[in-house]
Amino acid sequence: MNRTFCIFFLLLNLHLSCAHKKEAIFPSRGLITESVYSSVTVQPDSLYQAYATVQGILDANLVEEGDLVSKNEAILKITNTAPRLNAENAALTYQLAKENYQGNAQLLKTLKNEIEAATLKINNDSINYYRQKNLWNQSIGSKIEYDTKYLTYQLSSNTLKQLKTKYQQTKNELSTQVKQSKNLYENATVLLKDHTIVSKIDGKVYATYKNPGELVNTMEPLATIGNATVFVLEMLVDEVDIVKIKKGQSVLVTLDAYNQKVFEASVHKIYPKKDQRNQTFTVEAYFKNHPEILYPGLSGEANIIIASKDNSLYIPKEYLIENQRVSTENGEIKIVKGIENMEYVEIVSGLEETTQIYKPD
Known part of the structure; x- marks a missing residue:
């Protein structure tokens, strides 16, 4: 009976010591990048909607969706005597x-x-x-x-x-x-x-909205036309991050239609007006190596690279305590952070590469 009790006591102590053992790691050294996340929508460059300046009846669509058009080429004809x-x-x-x-x-x-x-x-x-x-x-x-x-x-x-x-x-x-x-x-x-609507650019007809015989007015678009080969990435950036964005910054893009394949782009325009509905700013970027096939409205995600440092000491964010300390064998110590992203944070000072740190409870 006493032997059984001793074995049970030993197993219990072993279980308790394992249960209280914390996850520990050493800081890593290498490349760390800071980026701003954004949703992405692909649109043709110079995209615009064609409107009529007069009222009448649509006589004919002179082009079809997907057709290439030249500047000043007739695309629709309106009848009015x-x-x-x-x-x-x-x-x-x-x-x-x-x-x-x-x-x-x-x-x-x-x-x-x-x-x-x-x-x-x-x-x-x-x-x-x-x-x-x-x-x-x-x-x-x-x-x-x-x-x-x-x-x-x-x-x-x-x-x-x-x-x-x-x-x-x-x-x-x-x-x-x-x-x-x-x-x-x-x-x-x-x-x-004006009863003949012409294209304002060399491009492609992406949509037509009226059929012959339908009434045409000056308030409804008749067609959507944009660049046939150059596409722009429209990104919605949160107002807390917009001050970090600058022209020329690199952008890493993944599109839902391309199975998370990463494409490179570059910021070329920042719109200064904030959208009050969703509290975001619109930022545009151009592909550096765009996919072979693109369609208007393709969606995905983007990370705008704000900063990048090689040979940096960094740790996972989940090991931080109150965003300014880490737990070591000698207790909690204060650290100074550098750049950070969603997963990792750079350690500027307060921690050595050989110091083991523990994941907080």
Whole structure:
């Protein structure tokens, strides 16, 4: 009985000593990197949505999804007869205004004829007046004849001035009408062209949203177009990390569609406006070695490399006590941290490579 008790007591002590034995490791030395985590969405570069500037009925989709397009190539056509009729009317008005201004129409011709007649009349009245004046200076003739000739001459002179003024005013008005009608014609022509939607870039059609016969307005997109070969990585970075991000930093990217294969990228743009809905900032990066096949909307994860140090002393974060101490054979000691990531932290001072540390309970 006593022998059985002793064996039980020994086993119990052995179990208790094993149960209280803590996990211990030595610090490691090597490369450690600090990074900022972000979700990733792949989008074509220069991606934009094409809108109509006029209302109407979609007459035809001139391209299909997946087609390559050139800059200024027509992609959709809208039907609306009103702009065509307006353009024709504007062209007629413009042509009439030009003819009137150039003097081909009757309006300016009539004024010119009146000025020529008034010029002949004033020449004749001037001769009569000065002849009568000479006679009057020689005391020949009557005062009534002299005054009549003078008044006739003055009336002819005023009439000629009025006709010239009227001609110039009419010409100015016609010139203004030409400019106004030209502007209306050009505007109508632009509106007519607006019924054909063209691509703004060399790229690919990624989506079309309307079928022929459907109503088109200026509020709904008709197509999505973007670069066919260059893709951008859109990353959402938390506001607590955005101050660490700089252009040119390396990015390690994994995409769900490529079984966690790592791709390299580089930060090229940081948007300064914060999204108030999710408290994040948008950061864009370009692939250094992009996959052979990419589609808009592919998602994944990214780690933006903030800092990297080789030959550093580091330990797992789970061995830290209150984020500033570690447990050793000689008790707890305070350490000074350097860069860190989600798993490891660099030890700048307070710990040696040969010091064993224990995992806290």
